[in-house]
Amino acid sequence: MTDAVDVVIVASAFGMDAVRAHGHLKWAEASRQAGAAGFEVRRELFADETDAAPPKLRELGERIAALGLWCVYSTPASLYAADGTLDADALRLSIEEALALGARFVKLQLGGFAREANAAVIADHLRCADLRLVVENGQLAEGGSLDQFVGLFDALAREGHADVLGMTFDIGNWAWRDVAPLDAAGPLAAHVDYIHCKTTTGEGARRFPAAPAADDVQFAAVLDSLPRSVPRGIEFPFETSRIDADAARYVAWLAAA
Template identity: 70%
Template sequence: MEIVIVASAFGMNAVRADGHLKWAQAAKRAGAAGFEVRRELFASEADAHPEQLRALGVELGELGLWSVFSTPAELYTPDGRLDDGALRLALDEAAALGARFVKLQLGGFAGDAHGAAIAAHLAERAGRAQRADGATARLVVENGQLARGGSPAQFFGLFDALAREGRAGLLGMTFDIGNWAWLDVAPLELAPRLAPHVEYIHCKTAAGEGARRFPVAPAADDARFRAVLDSLPRDVPRGIEFPFDATRIDQDAAHYVGWLAQV
C-alpha cells in the first residue's frame, strides 16, 4: 500500500512560506512513498516555471519520493467546454516535475466527454516530454467541494461518455472521501460504482456543517470510512489530506502513514 502525503496536510501557510521541499523531507521521514505538490501553494508563479519544477522533481527523486502534481484548474469550463489551455498547461507542468499523476478538478462537464481532444493532448504531451522512466503523468480528475465538478452525476456521465466513445480508461479518478460531505452525499453509496475508475484516493473526513465544514483525520473507529476504503481498489495510492497536529507534526505524520497503510 503506497501512502502519499498531500502538501497541505502540513499547513497551507507553512508550505507557502517554506516551500514544498522542506515538507517533502518531512513526508519522507514519516515513511510516505509519494508527495503531492499543490500548485495553489506555490509562493509565486516563479515556482511553476519549468526549470523550478524540474529542480523540485529532481530533489523529490533524490529523497526517494514519487510525486502527484495537483492544480485547482478545471478540465471543463463552467459552460461545459473542454478547457484546452488548462489541460495543456497542467500536463506540461506535471511533465516538468516528473509527476506520476496530474490531478485536475472536473469543472463544468455537462455530457460531452471530448475524448478525442483529451487523447490528442495526452499524445502531444507524450511526444514532447516524458519522465525519466519514460512514462508520462497519468491524468486523473477529482470530485471537488462545489456542485460544479463535485456532482456524482457528472462523474457517472463522464466515464459513461468515454466508454461510448471507445475511450474507456483514457483518464482516471481521484476519489476524495471527505469532499462528498460538502454536497451532503454519502461516499459509501458512490464508491462501488466509481471504483473501476478510481486510481488515487484522498483520505479525510469532514467536521462541521454547511460552509463551516473543514477536513479532519478519520477516527480510528470510523466504520463508515473503513467501509468506503473497502469498496475502493486496494492497489491504488492513498493520500493523506487532513491537517497534522502542528505541535507534533513528525510524530503525527508517521502515525497516520502507518495507520492508513493498514486500515
C-alpha cells in the first residue's frame, strides 16, 4: 500500500463569490471536515484589502492552524516584471504577508522572466523566512510557457542558487498554452514542490477548469511522473449542490491516487 499524499483544498474550489462573501475561515473549516491536510488562502479572494494586513492575516492563520491545517498563501503578484527584471517589492510584500499568515508555501506567478534570475537577491529575501517560495505556470503567454520555466531553473543553477525556489505545477493550466502536461513534467518534475490538480473543458477563450475523471489515464500519467512526496491541491470547482460530498470524495481520491 502506498503512503497517502497531503491534499490541499484551494479556496477557489468552493467558489470565488462564496469565499468573498463568507471569508476564508468558513471554507478552511469545510476543508478540515473533508479530510484535507492543508488549505490555500487566495489573496485575490479577500473581500477587502485590509484583510491582507498583518494582524488580520495572523489571526486567520492562527485559526486555520487551530483546525489542524497548514497553509499555502497564494498571491496573483508576479516574481518578474514584464521587462524581465525581478520585482523585489512584490517578492518582499508576498513573503511578509505569508509569514504573517504562518504559511508553509508562498506562491507567486512567474511573470516576465527572460534570462537572468537575480537568484542572489531572492535568496537574500528568503534568508530568515521559514517558508518555501514557489512559482506557478499560469494561463497567459507571459509566465505560462514551458521554455520560461526551463530557462528559469537553468538560470538559478547557473547563478549558484539552484534550490532557492520551486514550482507549483498546475496540470490544467498547460492547456491554455497548448502544452501537453506530460511533456512539461519531464523537464520540470525535479523542481516541483506543489501540484495544482485540475483538467479543463472547452476550447480557447471558452476553456474552464474541471475535475479530473477517475479513469483519466492522461491525468494519472502526469501524477505518476511528478514527485509523490509533494502536496496536491484541488483547484477545480466543486458542485454547489454537493460541496461537502465532493470535497471529501476528491480529497480521499487524490490522497491515494
